[in-house]
Each structure stands twice: as C-alpha cells, then as structure tokens.
Amino acid sequence: MPNILWIVAALASAAGWGAIALHRGETISAAWLLLAAIGSYLIAWRFYSRFLASRVMALDDARITPAHRHANGRDFVVTTKWVLFGHHFAAIAGAGPLVGPVLAAQFGYLPGTLWIIIGVILGGAVQDFVILVGSMRQDGKSLGQMAKEELGATTGILAMIAILAIMVILLAVLALVVVRALEHSPWGVFTILCTIPIALIMGFWMKVWRPGKTVEASIFGIIMLMAALVGGRYVAASPTLAPMFTADGMTIGWAIIAYGFVASVIPVWMLLCPRDYLSTFLKVGTILALAVGIFVTLPEIRLPALTRFTDGSGPIFAGSLFPFCFITIACGAISGFHALVASGTTPKMVDRETDARLIGYGAMLTESFVAIMALIAAASLDPAVYFAMNAPLPILGGNIDAAIVTIRGWGFVLQPGQLEALAAQMGESSLLARTGGAPSLAVGMAQVFAGAFGPSLTALWYHFAIMFEALFILTTVDTGTRVGRFMVQELAGHVWKPLGRTSWYPATVVASAAIVAGWGWFLLQGVQDPLGGINALWPLFGISNQLLAAVALTVATTLIIRSGRARYAWTTILPLGWVLLVTTTASWQKLFHSDPRIGFLAHAAKLATDAANGTMVQATASRLILNDRINAALCGAFVLVTWAVVVSGIRVWMQRTASGEQRTAGEAVA
Amino acid sequence: MSRDQLAAWIAGVRKVLGMPDYAAYCAHVRQAHPGTPMPSEREYFELYLKARYEGGPNRCC
Numbered sequence: 259m260p261n262i263l264w265i266v267a268a269l270a271s272a273a274g275w276g277a278i279a280l281h282r283g284e285t286i287s288a289a290w291l292l293l294a295a296i297g298s299y300l301i302a303w304r305f306y307s308r309f310l311a312s313r314v315m316a317l318d319d320a321r322i323t324p325a326h327r328h329a330n331g332r333d334f335v336v337t338t339k340w341v342l343f344g345h346h347f348a349a350i351a352g353a354g355p356l357v358g359p360v361l362a363a364q365f366g367y368l369p370g371t372l373w374i375i376i377g378v379i380l381g382g383a384v385q386d387f388v389i390l391v392g393s394m395r396q397d398g399k400s401l402g403q404m405a406k407e408e409l410g411a412t413t414g415i416l417a418m419i420a421i422l423a424i425m426v427i428l429l430a431v432l433a434l435v436v437v438r439a440l441e442h443s444p445w446g447v448f449t450i451l452c453t454i455p456i457a458l459i460m461g462f463w464m465k466v467w468r469p470g471k472t473v474e475a476s477i478f479g480i481i482m483l484m485a486a487l488v489g490g491r492y493v494a495a496s497p498t499l500a501p502m503f504t505a506d507g508m509t510i511g512w513a514i515i516a517y518g519f520v521a522s523v524i525p526v527w528m529l530l531c532p533r534d535y536l537s538t539f540l541k542v543g544t545i546l547a548l549a550v551g552i553f554v555t556l557p558e559i560r561l562p563a564l565t566r567f568t569d570g571s572g573p574i575f576a577g578s579l580f581p582f583c584f585i586t587i588a589c590g591a592i593s594g595f596h597a598l599v600a601s602g603t604t605p606k607m608v609d610r611e612t613d614a615r616l617i618g619y620g621a622m623l624t625e626s627f628v629a630i631m632a633l634i635a636a637a638s639l640d641p642a643v644y645f646a647m648n649a650p651l652p653i654l655g656g657n658i659d660a661a662i663v664t665i666r667g668w669g670f671v672l673q674p675g676q677l678e679a680l681a682a683q684m685g686e687s688s689l690l691a692r693t694g695g696a697p698s699l700a701v702g703m704a705q706v707f708a709g710a711f712g713p714s715l716t717a718l719w720y721h722f723a724i725m726f727e728a729l730f731i732l733t734t735v736d737t738g739t740r741v742g743r744f745m746v747q748e749l750a751g752h753v754w755k756p757l758g759r760t761s762w763y764p765a766t767v768v769a770s771a772a773i774v775a776g777w778g779w780f781l782l783q784g785v786q787d788p789l790g791g792i793n794a795l796w797p798l799f800g801i802s803n804q805l806l807a808a809v810a811l812t813v814a815t816t817l818i819i820r821s822g823r824a825r826y827a828w829t830t831i832l833p834l835g836w837v838l839l840v841t842t843t844a845s846w847q848k849l850f851h852s853d854p855r856i857g858f859l860a861h862a863a864k865l866a867t868d869a870a871n872g873t874m875v876q877a878t879a880s881r882l883i884l885n886d887r888i889n890a891a892l893c894g895a896f897v898l899v900t901w902a903v904v905v906s907g908i909r910v911w912m913q914r915t916a917s918g919e920q921r922t923a924g925e926a927v928a
Numbered sequence: 929m930s931r932d933q934l935a936a937w938i939a940g941v942r943k944v945l946g947m948p949d950y951a952a953y954c955a956h957v958r959q960a961h962p963g964t965p966m967p968s969e970r971e972y973f974e975l976y977l978k979a980r981y982e983g984g985p986n987r988c989c
Contacts, residue, residue: 331956332979337943344944350988469970472947473938526981527973534987538945589988598985734987741985760982 264304271297278368278563285558288634291367292552295375295630299623302379310384311615314818314826315391319610324397328606334398337607339616346604347621348538350386350596351545353432353731354589354803355625357695359633360702361796362586363644364574366564367637369583374633377584377591378626381833385807386596387618388814388830393601394608401601401810405903408816413906417809418749420899421598423892424802425742426773428595430780431799432731433518434791437510437781438694439724444503445490445685447510449725450732451503452486453533454517460532476535483536487725491717494685507785514735515778522739522770530736537730544726548631548703555709557638565641566669573649573668574693575793576855581844585800590629592833594806596622597813635702636695642670643689646677647698650789651691658690685717693790696727735777742773783885797848798889804841805900808834812907819911827911838904845897849890858890946986948976 274294277286311317328334337345362370393399399407402421406414440446456479463475493499505513521529570578575586589595600618608614636644642665646654654661658677665672681689684701692698700723707719744760746769751758757765784791811834818827851857854864862883869879929937942949950969953976957966967975980986 329956329960331953331960332975333983335952335956338940341940341943344940345946348944348946349986352988354988465973469968470948470950470973473942476945476947526977530981531977535945535947542944593988595985595988599988602983603980603986737981737985737987740981744982 264300267297267300267304269297271301273297278371282563285560287556288552288559288638289556291371291559291630291634292556294371295627298375298379299627302383303620303623306379307383307387307615307619310387310619310829311612314823314829315388315614316821316823317391317611317614319612321395321611323394323608323611324605325607325609328397333603334606336609338609339613342604342607342609342613343617343621344542345607346599346617347624348542349599349603350593350621351541351625351628352589352734353435353696353727354593354595355629356632356699356727357435357796358587358800359590359629360636360695360699361574361648361792362583363561363633363636364565364567364572364648365579365583366562366568367559367633368563369568369579370587370633371630373584373587374590374626374629377587378622381807381836382590382592382596382626383619383622384829384833385592385594385810385814386600386622387614388817389597389810390600390605390608390618391611391614392814392817394605394611394614398606399601401597401813404601404817405809405813408813408820409903409906409910413903415749415752416899416902418745420802420806420809420896420903422742422745422749423896423899424595424806425738425745426776427780427795427799427802427892429518429735429738429742429777430784431792431795433511433514433735433777433781434784434795435694435696436514436728436731437507437785438692438790438792439696439700439728440505440510441507441692442504442688443494443686443724444500445494445721446724446728447503447505448493448499449483449486449490449721450728452489453483453536453729453732454529456482456486457529457532457536460535461528464532465527472535475532476539479532479536480539483540483725487718487722490721491685508782511778511782511785514732515774515781517732518735518739518778519770519774521736522743522774523767526740530733530740533729533733533736537733540726541730544723545628545631548635548706549627551703551706551710552631552634555706557634557706557709559634559637560639561637561641561644570853570856573645573653575797576853577797577844577847577851581840581847582797584840585797585804585844587629588800588803590626590632592804592807592837594803594808594810597806597810632699635699635706638705639698639702640670640672640676642672643677643680643701644698645670646672647689647692647701648695649691650693650793652788654691661690683716684720686720691790693792695792696724700724700727739770739773739777742776743769746772786881787885794885794889797844798893801841801844801848801893802896804837805896808837808841808900809903811837812904816907816910819914824911824915834904838900841900842897845893848893858886858893862886862890946980948973 270293274290277290325334325336359370402418405417460475460479464472493503568579645665646661655664662672677689700720703723704716704719708716747758759765784795811830815827815830847856852860854861865879865883868874869876950972953972
C-alpha cells in the first residue's frame with residue numbers, strides 16, 4: 259500500500275476519534291465510530307504488527323513450517339495466506355464479541371469503543387499472534403503442552419484445569435444466552451428444532467449416501483434452514499402449533515443439556531460436523547451482511563457516550579466501569595480462548611512464517627471490528643428500548659407500566675405501547691426484559707438490515723439474527739462438550755489409566771456426562787436466577803476468559819524471553835499486567851464487595867437475613883446461597899490458579915535472564 | 929474467470945468453512961507417497977473427521 263494511503267488512514271482515524279471526542283450530549287453517526295476503528299486498525303497493522311513480526315518474533319520464511327514438514331493432507335495442510343485468514347477468523351469469531359459489547363453498552367458507547375479498539379491493538383491481537391507463532395515453531399503444540407514444557411509439569415496441569423473450568427463456565431453462559439433468546443418464542447424454537455433433523459439428513463448424506471460430498475449436502479442444508487426460518491412465522495401465527503413450540507426457560511435449559519450430551523457421544527458426522535458447516539457458513543455470511551448493512555445505513559448512535567451507570571449501579575450487571583467494562587467485553591478486545599485455537603488447528607496450516615502476521619494479528623483485528631459492529635447495532639437502539647429489553651424484570655418493576663416509570667427514573671423515555679409495537683414488528687409476543695443480549699442485538703441487526711435491504715421483512719430479519727446466534731452457540735456447545743470430554747479424559751487418565759482411553763466407550767460416556775453435568779448445573783442455576791442469571795454468570799465468564807488470557811500471555815512472554823529477545827518482552831507483559839489488574843480487582847469485588855448486587859458473599863449474607871426475616875422462603879434462599887458460595891469458590895480458584903501460573907512464569911523469566919541462558923530464535927525450534 | 933480459478937475459489941471457500949478437500953488429498957498422496965494405494969473418498973472422509981474433531985478446540989466463543 260503506498261504511503262499516501264497510510265496517511266489517509268491516519269487522518270480518517272483522527273477524524274473519527276475527534277468527532278467522538280467533540281460530540282457530547284447529542285447523537286452521532288456510526289460513521290465516526292467506524293472511521294476511528296478502521297483507521298486505528300490500519301495504523302496498528304502497518305506499524306505495530308510489523309514491529310511484532312520483524313523484531314519481537316523475527317519471522318523468517320527460511321524456517322520451514324509444520325504444514326510443510328509434516329504435510330499429511332489432513333490436519334497438516336499448506337494453506338494460502340488469505341484462505342487461512344478466513345479459516346482462522348471463522349474459528350475465533352463467535353457469540354462472545356457479539357454479546358459482550360451489547361451488555362457493556364449499559365455504560366454508554368464510549369467505554370466499549372475505546373476498550374475494543376485499544377484492547378485489541380495492544381492486547382488481544384498480540385496474544386493471538388505470539389501464541390500462533392510459538393505453536394507454529396513447535397510443530398503445532400497446544401497451549402497446555404507449551405505451558406507444561408516452558409513452565410513445568412505442575413504448572414501445565416494447573417493450566418489444563420483452568421482451561422477445563424473455563425470451558426464449563428463458557429458453555430453454561432452461552433447456553434443461557436440461547437435459553438433467554440428462545441423463551442416463549444415459538445418461531446425461534448421451531449427454527450432451531452428444525453436444525454436437528456436438517457443436520458442429521460446432511461450427516462447421512464455426506465457419510466452414507468454420497469460419501470465426502472460436503473458441499474452439496476451443505477447447500478441442501480442451507481436451503482432447508484431458510485425454509486425452516488420462513489416456516490417459523492406460520493408456526494408462530496397458528497393457534498394450534500404455536501403452543502406446541504412455546505416453552506419456558508427450564509424446559510429449554512433441560513433440552514439443551516440433553517442435546518449437548520447426546521451430540522457429544524454419537525459419532526461426529528451425524529450432528530456435530532454438519533451443524534459446524536451450517537453455522538460457519540451462516541456466521542461468515544451474516545457478519546459480511548451486517549458490515550454491508552452498517553456501511554449502507556450508517557445508523558445514528560442514540561445511546562449516550564456515558565450513562566449514569568458507570569458508577570456501578572447498572573441494571574444489566576452490577577459493578578463500576580473499572581473493572582467490569584473490561585471483563586464484560588472479553589472476546590472483542592482480548593480473549594484467552596483464542597490462544598487455544600491459535601495453538602490448535604491453525605499453526606498446522608501456515609504456509610510461510612510471515613503469513614502469521616495476517617493470520618494471528620489480522621484476524622483478531624477483524625474480530626474486534628465484529629465487536630464494534632455489535633456495539634453499533636445495540637447503541638443505535640432507542641436507549642429506553644435497550645434498557646427495557648436488557649434489564650431483569652424485578653429491577654424494571656415487574657411489568658411494562660412499572661418499567662416505563664423505572665426507565666424514566668434513569669433518564670430515558672419509553673412511550674406507552676412503544677415496546678409492544680416493536681415486539682409485534684419483530685414477530686414476538688413481548689420484548690420486555692429479554693436479557694442475555696441476543697434479543698436486543700437481533701432487534702438492532704433487524705433494524706440495520708431493514709434499513710439496508712427494505713423494511714418489509716423486519717420480523718424475518720429478527721428471527722434470522724436469533725437463529726444465527728442460537729445455531730452457532732449450540733455448535734459451540736457440541737464442540738465444547740466434546741473437547742471438554744477429551745480434557746476430562748486426559749486429566750482422569752493421570753488418576754486411572756483406562757479413563758484416559760478415548761476409544762473406550764464407557765469412559766467416553768462417563769466423561770461426557772461429567773462435563774455436561776458441570777455446565778448444565780450452572781445453566782440451570784442461571785435459568786432459575788430471579789435476575790435472569792446473565793448478570794451473575796457473564797462476569798464469571800469474562801473473568802475466566804481474561805484469566806486464561808493471563809495464562810496465555812505468561813506463556814507468550816516466556817517464549818519471547820527464551821528466544822533471546824527479553825528486551826521486547828514488554829509487548830506481552832504490558833497486556834498481561836493490565837489483564838491481571840482487571841481480573842484480580844473484578845474477582846476481589848465479586849467475592850468481597852459489600853454491595854450484595856456485586857459480591858457473591860454479601861449476596862449470600864443478604865439472602866440469609868431475608869430468610870431469617872421471613873421475606874424469602876427458606877428453601878429458595880438455601881438454594882441461592884449455595885449457588886453464591888459455589889460461584890465464589892470458583893472465582894477464587896480461578897484467580898489462585900492463574901496467579902500460580904503467572905508466578906511460576908516470572909520465576910522462569912528471572913532464571914533465564916539471570917543465567918543468560920538464552921536460545922537463539924533459530925535453535926529454539928528443532 | 930477460468931475453470932481453474934473457479935475451482936481454486938471453491939477450494940478456498942471449502943477450507944474457510946473447514947470442509948474436507950479430497951482432490952487436494954489425492955494430490956498430496958500422489959506426490960508424497962507415490963505407489964501407495966489411493967484411499968477412497970469415503971476412507972478419506974473418516975481420516976478428515978478424526979483429524980478435525982478429535983484434537984483441541986477448533987471453535988471459539
């Protein structure tokens with residue numbers, strides 16, 4: 259790219275940031291957010307990622323990549339740069355960058371925008387890139403294996419336990435988002451139920467009837483999926499069919515648990531693999547369509563830059579801007595989970611070392627842009643509608659009339675009938691207190707699509723967005739349960755050998771049941787939570803994801819120091835320090851904050867008082883107190899495990915730099 | 929767009945979506961292990977499923 263274009267990029271970014279800084283107390287166009295984001299990404303790409311690639315990791319195309327060395331035509335496959343970029347992006351993008359920014363919009367659009375852009379440039383993209391290169395230079399080793407080799411066996415096992423615990427929380431919170439999106443929505447339930455027979459037919463198609471013909475099976479699947487989406491409207495409108503597909507949260511929760519268990523013990527080709535294709539196709543297609551829609555419509559940002567809830571009194575989740583904005587938006591800025599993918603399939607496919615810059619750093623910048631788009635979709639809603647949809651019902655006052663009064667108290671005006679009219683437009687019975695982020699994102703997306711492609715299909719767009727989110731979340735539940743099962747078996751194999759054998763069916767079933775029971779317990783706890791569950795579980799998920807990032811950045815720093823480049827270790831120590839500060843503060847507050855809305859233990863104490871006063875049934879209080887204690891224990895355990903990994907990392911760094919025992923980048927790889 | 933370019937595009941899209949590519953596998957076997965019997969598309973699909981779904985996480989949140 260000629261220099262003049264980089265100057266244009268710099269000016270665009272400056273104009274975007276300038277407009278954001280100067281427009282206060284009035285709505286601004288999404289165009290300024292887009293300019294600020296894209297301009298900053300381009301500058302970071304041109305300068306910082308180049309520095310990381312040439313200096314910090316010293317990428318060298320003379321070094322042969324595992325895709326060439328171990329080429330086997332299956333997992334080790336030489337893949338061209340842009341195709342692998344697409345593949346890696348499709349693997350890392352998920353529900354996280356879509357839901358997190360929507361929830362964090364309760365602070366206003368400004369904090370989220372700043373964190374998504376700055377966080378990715380200095381944190382998330384650095385982590386993904388360094389881990390990708392590290393794994394690529396060690397024949398595609400996983401994060402857990404690298405932790406074990408760089409930091410010792412005990413630390414390696416701690417890291418594996420942390421990864422497993424994070425999986426459990428991740429699956430629970432994502433499944434909860436689906437429950438909240440499908441509750442009392444016959445259209446949504448019908449569409450998602452249809453995906454199961456569609457996937458089964460696709461599975462038999464490409465395994466039994468026409469082996470290997472995945473493309474034709476997928477085209478059939480996509481057509482059927484669209485038919486199911488359109489058909490859902492008639493189901494929802496039918497007085498006989500609609501009640502059959504209307505379910506409450508507990509029913510849907512149990513259904514997802516049963517589904518997750520079955521999907522993880524039957525062969526992958528039946529359900530998991532076809533759903534994987536469908537959801538990836540839909541994910542990439544929808545993200546592209548959303549980008550087109552946002553650029554065409556350039557919606558007004560109607561949410562204020564900052565809301566009054568930065569003080570911690572927010573209705574969607576409690577806790578002040580620092581640290582909770584930075585854990586609520588996990589995936590769009592920095593996501594520890596990416597380190598698992600960057601040390602999984604991708605490093606085995608890289609053609610030349612220098613390609614890793616686009617794949618590791620570039621794909622994460624793109625994911626950050628997805629988060630910005632989700633933020634724009636949420637922030638372009640009427641703020642009153644945003645809060646009416648995302649705040650839990652008890653906080654809103656229990657019904658629509660009380661909600662109008664409550665929301666007026668927050669400074670936003672919800673007109674009588676406004677929410678009902680919007681619900682009818684979206685083909686839903688109600689949009690009040692539809693927590694979890696997905697429904698309000700779907701409304702935002704439906705409005706963007708309707709603005710870009712015509713308003714007549716708004717209800718269809720809404721349900722398309724719900725289907726898109728639910729489909730790929732459920733695919734994460736399938737694959738996550740299966741991966742979790744392998745981890746359980748690997749850990750259990752240390753205790754009793756036969757449990758580690760993945761080919762032994764009883765071990766498979768027991769390990770699957772264990773992992774499903776784990777996330778299922780948290781899911782049902784969330785479904786039954788009087789405040790909707792998202793407010794308790796999402797922060798726990800954010801904390802765990804960012805703590806995994808701390809583990810990954812510790813490993814990344816160790817890799818940099820061991821390759822003899824300790825003077826550049828600040829590139830990973832900087833985000834590591836920030837992530838540790840944020841997560842440790844957040845965990846401390848979740849444990850010990852005196853406000854029962856924030857601290858688990860204070861909440862348990864309040865429940866005990868309520869039960870003693872007779873304002874709450876003793877059995878309910880006991881159940882909720884147990885939940886609080888388990889959440890608190892888990893939160894504490896996460897922090898301790900992470901700090902153990904970080905401290906052992908620091909000891910290794912000090913030994914390395916003190917003894918001067920440094921490998922050169924070249925010999926580190928053998 | 930020529931036939932070859934179109935085929936390359938389709939192969940690229942398949943890979944982005946994580947789908948198997950039998951033609952590429954045949955090319956690999958011919959080049960790396962000449963003389964060995966070529967696995968059928970059905971056999972290759974089995975190998976692909978194992979490689980793709982029995983490793984670590986290949987999907988994120």
